[in-house]
């Protein structure tokens with residue numbers, strides 16, 4: 081039964097993930113995403129339902145458009161797969177409790193941000209504003225301990241990034257700051273600090289690898305959002321264990 085439920089959440093994640101691709105690509109361009117069938121961005125051919133099966137269509141068509149053979153970005157299947165994995169992980173770690181709603185909302189927000197930031201280096205306000213009231217309501221229903229931790233996390237997140245923006249002049253943007261403000265509500269004060277430190281560490285490591293392999297230039301701007309996304313997922317799902325482990329090493 082348990083494994084059936086995990087598979088079910090994985091499949092649900094695949095479906096939602098393919099919707100998040102559409103939202104993440106269209107919202108920053110102010111394109112409607114509701115009453116519009118999807119088209120190939122290259123040849124504009126309308127896609128049939130069997131071209132749009134999450135993950136499967138990409139694999140069966142070997143990453144190419146069926147009509148013009150243009151290669152399809154790996155971002156689409158990656159977002160579908162990641163959403164599936166994290167929906168399933170959320171269920172298996174939390175179970176059918178109210179907090180699971182918060183977990184699924186968090187994964188949803190982060191996946192949409194990941195698409196927009198990778199595609200355009202934009203973290204859309206509209207997306208943040210859409211999720212904000214849901215997180216506030218969920219933190220009233222399932223409060224953190226202490227109850228004010230979410231608000232403190234939001235303020236701390238905004239303050240830290242504001243400081244980074246003032247000091248670094250261009251490392252992070254206002255979008256990252258607002259994103260941390262929203263994430264703080266979910267992650268709480270400790271979680272916000274942990275997520276910030278993890279995103280810096282992950283950013284530094286990946287940045288060095290990308291420069292080392294000459295994939296990017298030293299001066300090329302890199303979106304910071306993806307690091308925040310990874311760091312926040314680690315913090316939300318494994319933060320407590322990670323901190324216990326860290327303090328065990330220190331003591």
Ligand SMILES: [Zn+2]
Pocket residue numbers: 120121122123124125145146147148149150
């Ligand atoms: Zn095409």
